[in-house]
Amino acid sequence: MNPKEQHITDELKKAKVPLPSDEYFAQLKSELLSQLPGQAKVVPFYKKWWAISAAASVALLIGLFFLKEEPAEQQTAAAPDWNSVSREEVLAYVEDNIDDFEPETLAQHLTAIPEWHETIPGNDLAEASMPVSGGNSTNTLFDELEDKEILEYLNEEAIEIDDELLIGS
Amino acid sequence: MSQIPDEATIVSLLHREDEKAQVAFGWIIELHSKRLYTTIRRWVRTHEDTNDILQEVFIKIWKNKHQFKANSALFSWMYRIAYNEAMHFIRREKKHLSMNLDHPAVEFQHFSEHFGKITPEEISAWLMEAVEKLPEKQRLVFEQKYFADLKYEEIAAITGGTTGGLKANYFHAVQKIEEYLKSKLNH
Numbered sequence: 001m002n003p004k005e006q007h008i009t010d011e012l013k014k015a016k017v018p019l020p021s022d023e024y025f026a027q028l029k030s031e032l033l034s035q036l037p038g039q040a041k042v043v044p045f046y047k048k049w050w051a052i053s054a055a056a057s058v059a060l061l062i063g064l065f066f067l068k069e070e071p072a073e074q075q076t077a078a079a080p081d082w083n084s085v086s087r088e089e090v091l092a093y094v095e096d097n098i099d100d101f102e103p104e105t106l107a108q109h110l111t112a113i114p115e116w117h118e119t120i121p122g123n124d125l126a127e128a129s130m131p132v133s134g135g136n137s138t139n140t141l142f143d144e145l146e147d148k149e150i151l152e153y154l155n156e157e158a159i160e161i162d163d164e165l166l167i168g169s
Numbered sequence: 170m171s172q173i174p175d176e177a178t179i180v181s182l183l184h185r186e187d188e189k190a191q192v193a194f195g196w197i198i199e200l201h202s203k204r205l206y207t208t209i210r211r212w213v214r215t216h217e218d219t220n221d222i223l224q225e226v227f228i229k230i231w232k233n234k235h236q237f238k239a240n241s242a243l244f245s246w247m248y249r250i251a252y253n254e255a256m257h258f259i260r261r262e263k264k265h266l267s268m269n270l271d272h273p274a275v276e277f278q279h280f281s282e283h284f285g286k287i288t289p290e291e292i293s294a295w296l297m298e299a300v301e302k303l304p305e306k307q308r309l310v311f312e313q314k315y316f317a318d319l320k321y322e323e324i325a326a327i328t329g330g331t332t333g334g335l336k337a338n339y340f341h342a343v344q345k346i347e348e349y350l351k352s353k354l355n356h
Contacts, residue, residue, distance in 0.1 A: 007343055008350045012275040012292065014316055017207045020216065025206075028220075029198045032227050036191055 212255040226251045242329035299349035311342035
């Protein structure tokens, strides 16, 4: 061969390109086929039906749950019908559950009933009726009580005394 | 195992919109994945990069399947996509073409004063640079003839064209590569 006609490329030895195993190409094919955009999963109709049914059932249960549940403290604070209850019964009830009542609430309800304005001897609750905040000019319960008697009562009941109340009395 | 049909049948099935298109796509992967792998690997030189590019190439082939009008061989079209993806990758990664110290594209058959102190890695890089400058058809033929050692008849089967035309493409490619390497050697 004429050296001049010999090409440079003929003097080079081509390096063999390392080829992966057949498993690589098999996996490549399966991976590519699984990625095809057009390969959307066909959901059978019965599966959709069940999904819809399940969603409807859950929605129904939630709705029933909220319908069954009553709002807390739905009862309104209706004013007691004092006419149907005797004074003695009310007094007895209040005395038995004195701790559940706020003094302001007691004073408010007691002064609303004309009969309660009477001072009942031996009835501490009636005697200790406190005026509502802001002052009620019609409240005469404390008029017939002396400060000493009020303090004695408070001490007996072991009520914590607010100094500001004492200043105002 | 079902027999893979001819390329014309595969292409017609590929253009369909049903599951037969996916079957045709699977046949294309079987027929050409190894050849595309070696082609891409010769440019980017690592398996990891080759794998990434190869997957991108096949995804693009699927997405653009309707753009293939069968006026050329299927492999020629896929080769163009593979080449563009590899070059895009190299430019994006700013990697030198075939400059891989562990796996040069070529080595020297024997010692030659022609090459002086040039290393196999350098001559490999120059060779791939020269190949990159070739027109697409010459590049494809040169790669399949020089690197893959295919016969002209085999190259014609995958790229289309006549064996005479392929020979002409190959000799023109070799001439241009020679000129490029000589210019580098005489630098």
